Amino acid sequence: MVNLGALAGVAFAAIFAVVDGRPQHHHIHHRSGLVSAKVDAGDSYASTNGTNSTSIGNTTLPDVIRGVNIGGWLILEKWMTPDIFDNTDAVDQYSFDSTDGAEAKLKQHWETYFTEADVQKIASWGINAMRIPIGYWDFFNDTTPYIRGADAYLDKAIGWARKAGLKVLVDCHGSPGSQNGFDNSGRSGNVKWQTSDNLSNSIKALQNIATKYGSTTYADVVFAIQLVNEPISWAQNNFTLTQTWTQQAYHAVKSASTNPHLQILMHDGFMTPWAWQTIGAQLNGPDTNLSTAPFAIDTHLYQNQVAADSTLTQAQHIAKACNWTASNLLPSTANLPVYVGEFSAQTNICVYLNGTTVGGDACYEDGCQCSCNVDIQDWGQPLVKATRMFLEAELEAFEEGARGWFLWSYKGPGAWGLRNLVEFGVLGKGVGVGERMFLNQCGFE
Ligand SMILES: *[C@@H]1O[C@H](CO)[C@@H](O)[C@H](O)[C@H]1NC(C)=O
Ligand SMILES: *[C@@H]1O[C@H](CO)[C@@H](O)[C@H](O)[C@H]1NC(C)=O
Ligand SMILES: *[C@@H]1O[C@H](CO)[C@@H](O)[C@H](O)[C@H]1NC(C)=O
Ligand SMILES: *[C@@H]1O[C@H](CO)[C@@H](O)[C@H](O)[C@H]1NC(C)=O
Ligand SMILES: *[C@@H]1O[C@H](CO)[C@@H](O)[C@H](O)[C@H]1NC(C)=O
Ligand SMILES: *[C@@H]1O[C@H](CO)[C@@H](O)[C@H](O)[C@H]1NC(C)=O
Ligand SMILES: *[C@@H]1O[C@H](CO)[C@@H](O)[C@H](O)[C@H]1NC(C)=O
Ligand SMILES: *[C@@H]1O[C@H](CO)[C@@H](O)[C@H](O)[C@H]1NC(C)=O
Ligand SMILES: CC(=O)N[C@H]1CO[C@H](CO)[C@@H](O)[C@@H]1O
DSSP: OOOOGGGGGHHHHHHHHHHOOOOTTTTHHHHHHHHOSOOOOTOEEEEEOOOOEEETTTTEESSEEEEEEEESSSSSOTOOOOGGGSOOOOOSSSEEEEEHHHHHHHHHHHHHSSSSHHHHHHTTTTTTTTEEEEGGGGGGGSOOOSOOOHHHHHHHHHHHHHTTTTTEEEEEEOOTOOOSSGGGOOOOSOTTTTTTTTTHHHEEEEEEEHHHHHHHHTTEEEEESSSOOOOOSSSTOOOOHHHHHHHHHHHHHHHOOOOOOOEEEEEESSSHHHHHHHHHHHHHHHTOOTTSSSSEEEEEOOOOSSSGGGGOOOHHHHHHHHHHHHHHSOOOSSOOEEEEEEEOOOEEEEETTOOEEEEOOOOOSTOEEEEETSSSEEEEEEEEHHHHHHHHHHHHHHHHHHSSSSSSOOOSSSGGGGHHHHHTSSSOSSOTEESSSSSSSOOOO
């Protein structure tokens, strides 16, 4: 997930409100006697078609990737797992790794936060792929300031995925020097990815990743490797340099891989997939088949990261989500597949009993609930339904215009968590994540 610092506004406060379970404004009506978070028995559901698969060589890939991120596991993010940071001054993986007893705590976390039972649960919901973030430090031949060992758990997850029939995207989420200064890169603060040897060292780590996970041994389960996550295109980073590096990294990963069908993903650098069409055409060729193209773009589409989004009603959020197909995803003629590698059902809205929504984090009428400061287990039906409507619109837009999607994140807090969304009736019911209550919201049909 991306935390855009000062811009995050309400959303950032909301994260902590949800984590703490404490309302930020004591005059807000919360936990307002609406105890049932279940959807009405009388509601009707439709099942969108399951997704067919296409096989090439040893690789069989669903035609629509319906995925989830396994965030907060192999790279710590404090807002997602605050408990592990208790009694430390650490703010990120880097600072955590030098605290007392860090190694034992990390092993315990790796061992328990995500298990084979979770993979089975995910598969039972109709999810067919996982994007698994991991840091470069487990694949780097020289010493780094990070504790190693997370890669053994990536291997376990890949084994569980293989058994459950899920595909895996190995996502190099933390790169040398930090590509964005966000905690999700391993180290918050300075961005030094494009200084010193960090760019070439990023490629060295990717070569090791590709030698292993890009081999034919993994071709039945690892369908893609991601070069870098969310490199910023401002401040210390230069987007032109990012694009030059991407082509070098692409060729390095390709030559280190023996799986000829491996896909190589690059995050768009917050410049939208449109900015990658020329490179896409160069790497994929002019007549690429979108389901087999080797180079693809990862874009992240949130509606809770900038203050302006927190003024929107849910109807406006939905209109914006539907619009993404045209505004942020590419037409099939672009020869460049796009994955929505991160998005969330979480918006900052308040919902009245009659279903009307306003943006923000405060409302003043009995029964009204705001998504950012009421625990999801206490959500009444109006809030559950409004959130479901938005999430279904997002999925409709992605399945129309993208190769696939990965929700952030399986165990995210509140409405950030797929686990919570399924448990509290925001997505899926009988047949899983392909199930729809609000068909054709975007008018594509
Ligand atoms: C998709 O839906 C159609 C019509 O309901 C059905 O005939 C077909 O078997 C479905 N395909 C899959 C893969 O579920
Ligand atoms: C899956 O394949 C079947 C048989 O070719 C076809 O009828 C159906 O429309 C396909 N479903 C999807 C979702 O593409
Ligand atoms: C398929 O997998 C087998 C066993 O791992 C391997 O020997 C073979 O080269 C693979 N074929 C392709 C086309 O990747
Ligand atoms: C890292 O070390 C291994 C084992 O010595 C070697 O096979 C590999 O080529 C090295 N990777 C890089 C990128 O130098
Ligand atoms: C980014 O790098 C390119 C190529 O080196 C250079 O032409 C351009 O001026 C740089 N942009 C900025 C904003 O520094
Ligand atoms: C893309 O490639 C797959 C696998 O070879 C094939 O089934 C499909 O028909 C191709 N699609 C197009 C549009 O060529
Ligand atoms: C839809 O996208 C276009 C740009 O493609 C933009 O001009 C317009 O404001 C967007 N509308 C909404 C509701 O987001
Ligand atoms: C829904 O309730 C709110 C708050 O009482 C009210 O302002 C709004 O007009 C109502 N909307 C409709 C469509 O009844
Ligand atoms: C792993 C690595 O090469 N890190 C380097 C990134 O760049 C900074 C300086 O810009 C170095 O201090 C790091 O050693």
